[in-house]
Amino acid sequence: MNYTIIWDHFLEKIKEKISTLSYETWFKDTSLYSIDNGIYRIIVPMSIHKTHINDKYKDIIDELLSTEDSNYKKVEYFLQDEIQSLKEEEEKQDEILDKKERDSSFDTNLIKKYTFENFVVGNSNRLAHATAVAVAENPGSIYNPLFIYGNSGLGKTHLMHAIGNYIHEHSNKKVLYVTSDKFIEDFVGINRKNNNDNFDVIDIFKDKYRNIDVLIIDDIQFLGGTTQSQQEFFHTFNSLYNSNKQIIISSDRSPDDLKKLEDRLKTRFCWGITVDIQPPNFDLRVAIVKKKIAASIIEKNIPDDVIEYIAFNVSGDVRQLEGSINRLLAYSSMMGGCDITVDLAMDALTDYVSKGSYEKDDIHKIQRIVSEYFKISIDDLKSKKRNYNVAFPRQIAMYLCRTCTDESFPKLGIEFGGKDHSTVIHSCDKIEREIKVNNELSQIIDILKREINSCSKK
Numbered sequence: 001m002n003y004t005i006i007w008d009h010f011l012e013k014i015k016e017k018i019s020t021l022s023y024e025t026w027f028k029d030t031s032l033y034s035i036d037n038g039i040y041r042i043i044v045p046m047s048i049h050k051t052h053i054n055d056k057y058k059d060i061i062d063e064l065l066s067t068e069d070s071n072y073k074k075v076e077y078f079l080q081d082e083i084q085s086l087k088e089e090e091e092k093q094d095e096i097l098d099k100k101e102r103d104s105s106f107d108t109n110l111i112k113k114y115t116f117e118n119f120v121v122g123n124s125n126r127l128a129h130a131t132a133v134a135v136a137e138n139p140g141s142i143y144n145p146l147f148i149y150g151n152s153g154l155g156k157t158h159l160m161h162a163i164g165n166y167i168h169e170h171s172n173k174k175v176l177y178v179t180s181d182k183f184i185e186d187f188v189g190i191n192r193k194n195n196n197d198n199f200d201v202i203d204i205f206k207d208k209y210r211n212i213d214v215l216i217i218d219d220i221q222f223l224g225g226t227t228q229s230q231q232e233f234f235h236t237f238n239s240l241y242n243s244n245k246q247i248i249i250s251s252d253r254s255p256d257d258l259k260k261l262e263d264r265l266k267t268r269f270c271w272g273i274t275v276d277i278q279p280p281n282f283d284l285r286v287a288i289v290k291k292k293i294a295a296s297i298i299e300k301n302i303p304d305d306v307i308e309y310i311a312f313n314v315s316g317d318v319r320q321l322e323g324s325i326n327r328l329l330a331y332s333s334m335m336g337g338c339d340i341t342v343d344l345a346m347d348a349l350t351d352y353v354s355k356g357s358y359e360k361d362d363i364h365k366i367q368r369i370v371s372e373y374f375k376i377s378i379d380d381l382k383s384k385k386r387n388y389n390v391a392f393p394r395q396i397a398m399y400l401c402r403t404c405t406d407e408s409f410p411k412l413g414i415e416f417g418g419k420d421h422s423t424v425i426h427s428c429d430k431i432e433r434e435i436k437v438n439n440e441l442s443q444i445i446d447i448l449k450r451e452i453n454s455c456s457k458k
């Protein structure tokens with residue numbers, strides 16, 4: 001649109017309607033800067049023009065412009081330097097829009113539904129969660145890299161996406177989430193294409209992995225197999241790290257246990273902070289089940305005793321907990337939307353309960369709670385290992401079984417891997433004596449008893 005022509009045309013018209021003196025004084029030196037949504041922006045020489053033209057000629061101007069332009073709304077007046085700041089403001093807005101457009105076309109691979117809001121926090125994941133929030137709030141500064149490890153199904157991937165989503169929403173930083181499989185696939189992809197003399201793909205790979213602010217790489221244990229990919233990851237890591245870009249890594253084991261990974265990578269993984277996620281205890285399982293039910297689209301009242309039944313019997317893995325809730329809801333709707341009761345849950349969840357560590361009786365429950373508390377396996381508890389880290393928890397477990405259940409010493413011996421009843425008696429006596437003099441131990445026993453009792457409210 002040519003504003004000069006439009007404005008010249010207008011000036012011709014208005015000239016006919018007003019005196020020459022008025023025209024020369026008020027209109028001759030005006031120009032049209034822009035038309036935006038029916039709003040005409042006019043540049044005038046002095047401030048006095050603004051008020052005077054508006055007071056005296058508004059009606060004529062409105063009439064003239066609206067006959068020429070059906071979209072006409074009004075006229076706004078500006079001085080030359082006001083137009084300058086208006087221009088700058090418009091340029092800024094354009095830049096922001098451009099950037100938004102660029103950002104939205106960049107694929108972060110983030111899964112929106114994994115957020116901090118729907119991540120339930122308990123003792124077993126509290127540190128991992130707090131560290132993740134700290135990284136989300138200050139990417140690239142305090143904890144770099146962040147290394148999260150723990151068994152499958154405990155929320156590592158969820159937490160990493162939550163960090164990514166948070167950063168993506170609260171800043172302009174470029175976030176990229178990939179699994180280590182995807183990293184290898186991209187890397188192998190460039191090599192394959194290079195054999196066909198396609199050198200551009202190297203740049204595409206580097207652009208993808210180095211031109212970002214936050215790299216989230218999931219399940220790094222799978223990188224172990226391929227040496228070349230490890231090397232490339234090493235370079236990617238260094239490049240990002242050296243420019244203070246945040247790196248977040250997850251694995252099913254600690255950096256030390258990543259046997260197939262080069263030492264120089266493992267060393268780097270420990271430069272920042274390493275946090276683990278443990279299996280959720282009973283209370284956290286209850287909280288997770290409640291949260292998942294609240295978030296499910298099926299509006300069904302699930303009584304507390306059913307929730308506790310699930311949390312009690314499906315232990316260990318959050319993915320299994322989720323599966324069991326979905327299964328229960330589906331089962332109830334298959335049965336014509338009947339009420340959800342413990343009996344129905346027992347029928348619906350036979351697979352989950354038998355696959356999970358189903359505790360037939362209190363002894364198994366106590367063994368599980370003690371092993372979770374001391375972070376050793378139930379197999380270790382039942383083993384013949386005599387090192388203190390295992391033998392001491394075993395004695396505590398035997399003592400708790402004896403005091404919390406009515407089981408005989410021989411029965412307890414059998415349940416702890418076929419030990420003689422005298423071993424059990426000895427352990428129980430020892431702990432009983434020690435509690436009286438060891439304050440720390442007596443506190444541990446109290447905590448464990450509380451956990452055992454809370455699980456018994458079935």
Ligand code: ADP
Nearest residue numbers: 118119120151152153154155156157158318319
């Ligand atoms: P991992 O990556 O450790 O194998 P995921 O992050 O994939 O585990 O978690 C498995 C499922 O369990 C996901 O659907 C996740 O949303 C859910 N989950 C795990 N931990 C929690 C938690 N603390 N609160 C809510 N959901 C959780």
Ligand code: MG
Nearest residue numbers: 156157158218
């Ligand atoms: Mg995962």
